[in-house]
Amino acid sequence: MKEVLIATNNLGKAKDFDTLFKPFGVRVLTLNDLDEPIDVEETGVTFEDNAILKAETVARLLNKIVIADDSGLEIDALDGAPGVYSARYAGPEKNDGDNIDKVLKELAAVPTEGRTARFRCVLAVAGPGIQTETFSGSCEGLIHTERKGTNGFGYDPIFYVPEQGRMMAELSPEEKSLISHRGAALAQLKVQLPQFMESVGDHK
Incomplete structure (x- = not known):
């Protein structure tokens, strides 16, 4: 069966x-499925930097097609902060x-x-035989x-979505997926999936 590895430990x-x-008959693996843990230090200054760094590093180590993402919150009044530091803005914990x-x-x-602010997500696809x-x-x-609101995670409880008239944390998972930054990035990736599938090898 063909396999793609998602460089995340997040089951969601x-x-x-x-x-x-699934429609392509491709098995999705995550970092949780590996025998040896892989921890890529996110040293990039942009979401693109970190997504590419994670995807290319893991793809090189495993010789597989790998998809990685980096995402976070950009606040205009804070010159784009917390940005790539969104998860650890108040400290490493x-x-x-x-x-x-x-x-x-x-x-x-x-x-x-x-x-004004925005959630941003960047997906990077890397691997043997394809250009990142x-x-x-x-x-x-x-x-x-x-x-x-009590749904979601991260900054969702303070992120107001004007079109919905509610906080992100007040939306159901289904409602969130329709408007989220990750959903939008996945929609772009979906358009390119057929060509990527040609590069995904079969694995026993």
């Missing part, structure tokens, strides 16, 4: 990719609550119209002054 992300590849507290504190004096390509998606919104 894996399900999104499994849905995408990657605490969602602390990250939100830091953002709210830094935006305390910023009026509603100046709190990237696909990106975004979701525009505003940073609210307080938390609302």
